[in-house]
Every structure is written in C-alpha cells, then in structure tokens.
Amino acid sequence: MAARDDRLLEFATERQAQYLEAIWQEGSIRAAARQLGVNFNAVHKGYQAVLRKAGSPAEVVPVEANAQTYVITSAVNATKAHAGFLRTLQLYCSLRGARLMVIPLRYQNPTNRDAKRDNEWWDSRLVPYLVSERTKIARDLIVLADIKTQPTAVNPLQKWQTVTGTASAIIGHPKIALKTVATNPGVPAKLVMSTGACTVENYSDTNAGASGKFHHTLGAVVVEVDGPRTHIRHICPMRDGSFIDLATKYTVKGAEPAPRADGLTMGDIHAELASPIVTQATKELAELIRPKVLVLHDVLNFGSASHHAKFFEKFRRHVSGTSGVLHELKVTARHIDLLSGLADKTVMVNSNHHDHFTQWLEKAEHALDMENTLVFHETKAAMLRAIHEGSYCDPFQYWMDKLMKHGDRLLWLKPGESFMRHGIEHGWHGHKGPNGVRGSTKSFATIGAKVVKGHSHGAEIIDGARSVGTSSLMDMGYNTDSPSGWTWTHDITYANGKQTLIHCVGGRFFRSDAAMTKEFAA
Numbered sequence: 001m002a003a004r005d006d007r008l009l010e011f012a013t014e015r016q017a018q019y020l021e022a023i024w025q026e027g028s029i030r031a032a033a034r035q036l037g038v039n040f041n042a043v044h045k046g047y048q049a050v051l052r053k054a055g056s057p058a059e060v061v062p063v064e065a066n067a068q069t070y071v072i073t074s075a076v077n078a079t080k081a082h083a084g085f086l087r088t089l090q091l092y093c094s095l096r097g098a099r100l101m102v103i104p105l106r107y108q109n110p111t112n113r114d115a116k117r118d119n120e121w122w123d124s125r126l127v128p129y130l131v132s133e134r135t136k137i138a139r140d141l142i143v144l145a146d147i148k149t150q151p152t153a154v155n156p157l158q159k160w161q162t163v164t165g166t167a168s169a170i171i172g173h174p175k176i177a178l179k180t181v182a183t184n185p186g187v188p189a190k191l192v193m194s195t196g197a198c199t200v201e202n203y204s205d206t207n208a209g210a211s212g213k214f215h216h217t218l219g220a221v222v223v224e225v226d227g228p229r230t231h232i233r234h235i236c237p238m239r240d241g242s243f244i245d246l247a248t249k250y251t252v253k254g255a256e257p258a259p260r261a262d263g264l265t266m267g268d269i270h271a272e273l274a275s276p277i278v279t280q281a282t283k284e285l286a287e288l289i290r291p292k293v294l295v296l297h298d299v300l301n302f303g304s305a306s307h308h309a310k311f312f313e314k315f316r317r318h319v320s321g322t323s324g325v326l327h328e329l330k331v332t333a334r335h336i337d338l339l340s341g342l343a344d345k346t347v348m349v350n351s352n353h354h355d356h357f358t359q360w361l362e363k364a365e366h367a368l369d370m371e372n373t374l375v376f377h378e379t380k381a382a383m384l385r386a387i388h389e390g391s392y393c394d395p396f397q398y399w400m401d402k403l404m405k406h407g408d409r410l411l412w413l414k415p416g417e418s419f420m421r422h423g424i425e426h427g428w429h430g431h432k433g434p435n436g437v438r439g440s441t442k443s444f445a446t447i448g449a450k451v452v453k454g455h456s457h458g459a460e461i462i463d464g465a466r467s468v469g470t471s472s473l474m475d476m477g478y479n480t481d482s483p484s485g486w487t488w489t490h491d492i493t494y495a496n497g498k499q500t501l502i503h504c505v506g507g508r509f510f511r512s513d514a515a516m517t518k519e520f521a522a
C-alpha cells in the first residue's frame with residue numbers, strides 16, 4: 001500500500017492530486033483507477049510524473065501477505081498478447097494460486113500502422129495484470145517493474161545489476177537473460193534476470209527491429225516464496241502456448257503430467273567436495289522430473305594431487321588423509337554410482353579438472369610420490385599400452401571402469417566430442433572457448449548454436465548459451481577470500497526441448513506444492 005505523503009501534492013496538477021488522493025485512499029494504483037473510473041495507465045503515469053518532479057526514488061511496493069507464488073512476464077505496447085500462452089498462464093496461476101504480473105514495455109515501432117495512431121496501449125486482456133511499480137515480492141527479490149527497458153536492447157541486464165543492492169532482481173524484457181552478481185563469502189549470490197514476453201513479435205524491419213525479433217522469446221519467470229527461501233525458474237511455451245513446469249504440462253485445456261524430462265545437467269560435481277545438500281536436493285528433483293539423461297561436468301576434482309595445490313595445501317591434505325589419489329578415485333566412483341541412478345544414462349563431459357589427472361601423470365617427478373606410486377605407474381602403463389595399440393585410454397575412465405558398480409551406465413565423451421539433444425550442445429565443459437581461447441558463456445553465445453556448459457560455477461544465460469553452477473561445497477579453499485557469484489544451479493531440458501535453469505536454495509530446488517501440481521494434474 002502506498003503511504004500518504006502530503007509533500008507530493010505540492011508537485012501535482014489538479015488531476016494528479018486526485019489520483020494521489022485515490023491511491024492513498026484505495027491503497028493501490030489499480031484500485032484507484034477502478035474507483036475513479038479511469039485507465040490504469042493514466043493513473044500510473046500521473047503518479048510516476050509526480051514522484052519524478054518531487055525527486056522521490058521509484059517507490060517500492062511491499063509484498064502482499066497472501067501472495068506466495070508469482071508469475072512475471074512482460075508485454076510490448078501496441079502489440080497483441082499471445083492468446084494461447086496468456087490463457088495457459090492464467091490457468092497456471094489459478095491452479096497454483098499465483099499472481100500474474102505483466103511488466104509493460106514501450107517500443108517505438110515506426111512500421112506499425114496502429115502505433116502511428118496511438119501506441120500508448122497494451123492488449124486489453126493484459127491490463128488487469130499490468131504492474132509498473134518497483135515491487136518487493138520476497139525478502140530478497142525485487143521486480144523492477146518501473147523500468148521500461150527497450151525491447152530491442154541487446155543486453156537487457158546491463159546497468160541494472162546493482163540497482164537492487166544485495167537483493168535479486170527481475171526485469172521485464174522479451175529476451176531471456178540471467179546473471180549472478182557476486183556477494184560476500186557466505187552470502188548466497190544474487191540473481192538478476194529478464195522475463196521473456198507474453199506478446200507476439202511485432203518489430204520494425206530496421207536493424208534493431210530485426211535483432212529484437214530474433215531474440216524475442218515467449219516466457220515468464222515463476223517465483224515461489226517459501227518462508228525465508230525463494231525459488232525462481234523460467235517457463236517457456238511452445239507455439240501453441242503450452243509449457244512444462246517441472247513435472248506438469250499446462251495447456252489451454254488444463255494440466256496433465258508432463259513426459260519425463262529429456263535431460264538434467266548438474267552444476268560441476270567435484271565429487272570429493274560435493275555438497276551433501278545439493279546431492280540430496282538433486283535426488284528429490286530427479287524423482288520429480290525423471291530425466292532420461294544426466295550430464296555431468298568436472299566430476300573428478302583431483303584435489304588429492306592437483307598441480308594447483310602448493311606446498312602448504314599438500315601438507316594440509318597429507319595431515320587430513322586426503323592426499324591419496326586412489327582414495328579420491330574411490331570416493332568419486334561411489335558418488336557417480338549414486339548420481340547415475342537418477343537417470344537412464346549419465347554423460348561424462350570432458351572437463352579441465354579431469355585433465356589435471358593427465359597433467360599429473362605427465363610429470364616424471366611424481367613417480368617418486370610414494371603414497372601414490374602404484375596409481376601413477378599402473379595408470380601410465382595402461383595409457384602407454386593404449387597408445388602402443390593405436391587406441392586411447394582416458395585415465396579417469398580407466399579407474400571408474402575398475403571401481404564403479406554401475407560403470408556401464410556412463411557415456412564418456414572424448415575431447416571435442418559432441419552430445420546434442422533437441423539441437424542443444426551439451427558436450428562442451430566451457431574451459432576452452434571458440435578457437436581455443438579461454439571459455440566463457442559470452443564467448444559461447446557468439447557461435448550461434450545453443451549450448452549448456454559448466455566451468456564457471458555461476459548460473460548465466462546469454463542468448464543461446466547458458467552456464468550451470470556448481471554442485472560442490474561453496475568453500476573450495478581457493479575461493480574463500482573473495483566475493484563469489486557461485487550458485488548451486490542445474491539446467492533442465494524438458495521433453496519439448498525447452499529449458500530452465502533451476503537453483504538449489506535452502507536445500508531445495510522447488511517448493512513442495514510444485515510437486516503436488518503434478519498429482520493434481522493426474
């Protein structure tokens with residue numbers, strides 16, 4: 001509710017003063033517009049104009065006590081809503097008791113004939129859901145509905161990564177983007193993301209218009225407030241407006257159990273330092289979405305003998321009994337056995353931490369490391385035999401074949417080997433970018449193909465490239481003394497080929513009633 005502030009009246013016209021009185025009396029812009037019998041946009045515009053004149057910061061509207069689930073999308077002015085998607089969103093909200101929030105955006109389309117007459121309108125079906133106030137919907141999450149980003153902006157998150165302080169932020173934009181922002185050690189990284197749109201493509205034939213059309217994505221963000229935790233993920237519809245959220249498929253006709261998810265790409269594993277919280281939460285997620293394929297990055301940490309560990313770290317491991325390579329390989333084998341039970345097939349992506357094993361074997365001085373000498377020489381002999389026979393021996397795979405109970409469930413990708421599902425490349429870890437340069441989500445966004453990669457340990461979406469986070473402990477020793485943007489993030493590819501990043505917060509990836517919706521659908 002907007003608090004009364006008589007100071008604002010000094011900056012208001014007669015009409016704007018009427019709006020202010022109505023807003024203070026009714027408690028919201030929407031209710032004020034209803035009471036005055038005028039258009040919501042007119043009241044909102046008048047209110048914002050007064051705030052600007054008075055030099056007040058954009059108002060933050062507090063959370064409604066009874067709203068615990070939100071669906072947030074954006075709408076371009078002078079453009080029709082996607083009928084199927086809007087109807088399905090409405091149905092989703094009614095089934096889940098969610099509030100639909102639509103952030104109005106403004107685009108000057110010089111080739112839109114309707115726009116020439118009057119472009120200050122939004123599809124009438126969307127008007128009841130339009131929100132233009134900055135709205136805090138959870139303890140740590142703010143919807144920046146007061147910011148009208150340009151729908152053709154290439155990077156919608158630019159400039160808005162710090163505006164919400166330490167709280168996460170959702171911004172309205174027809175393109176889906178996501179970034180983590182580093183916070184102090186021990187504090188969960190904040191997420192900044194854009195929504196996707198619920199209006200159809202309607203762009204000019206200019207350079208900017210063509211770019212906007214290419215990146216226009218139907219979509220929305222689902223927010224589940226769960227006590228002190230907040231779960232956030234995207235939903236993206238098919239052409240008919242239907243979409244899958246976790247284990248439930250929603251159409252204009254209703255809800256039904258979704259087919260099994262096609263794939264689950266976990267955040268980097270680093271098995272010896274795997275977070276028990278994430279492992280348990282992943283089991284719960286996998287039981288719900290039943291992925292056919294599990295994709296794993298950086299499974300072997302190789303902290304036992306890594307070249308990254310210097311003298312004091314090596315001694316610390318020696319004292320704590322974690323400097324044995326065979327010991328780490330056994331721990332890793334047990335962990336993959338456990339994870340591989342979550343899907344029909346588990347894909348092992350060639351990763352830089354796996355390479356640390358090979359790099360250790362390359363150095364002759366390690367032959368004198370008595371604690372690890374058996375592993376060193378046995379592995380080296382196996383690799384040399386393979387080379388002599390004209391074949392290839394992956395040292396990590398060699399030991400997993402020996403130590404795992406369910407090694408037959410694994411599909412090992414060789415360096416550079418592709419693993420495509422639904423036109424999305426899952427075979428690159430991300431440590432090497434295009435043309436062998438250092439990899440980043442941004443560099444993978446330039447190649448045109450859709451990619452899900454690991455390596456960065458923080459969630460990110462840039463155009464067709466997305467990065468999962470980590471499944472390890474947040475404190476891995478070398479990262480304790482700097483702000484961290486690491487997140488516990490996995491990527492789901494649903495049966496229809498649409499994707500979402502999903503984040504583990506407070507030991508869970510979703511609020512429990514999200515799983516119950518599937519039962520409702522059944």
Ligand SMILES: [Fe+2]
Binds near residue numbers: 270
């Ligand atoms: Fe990693």
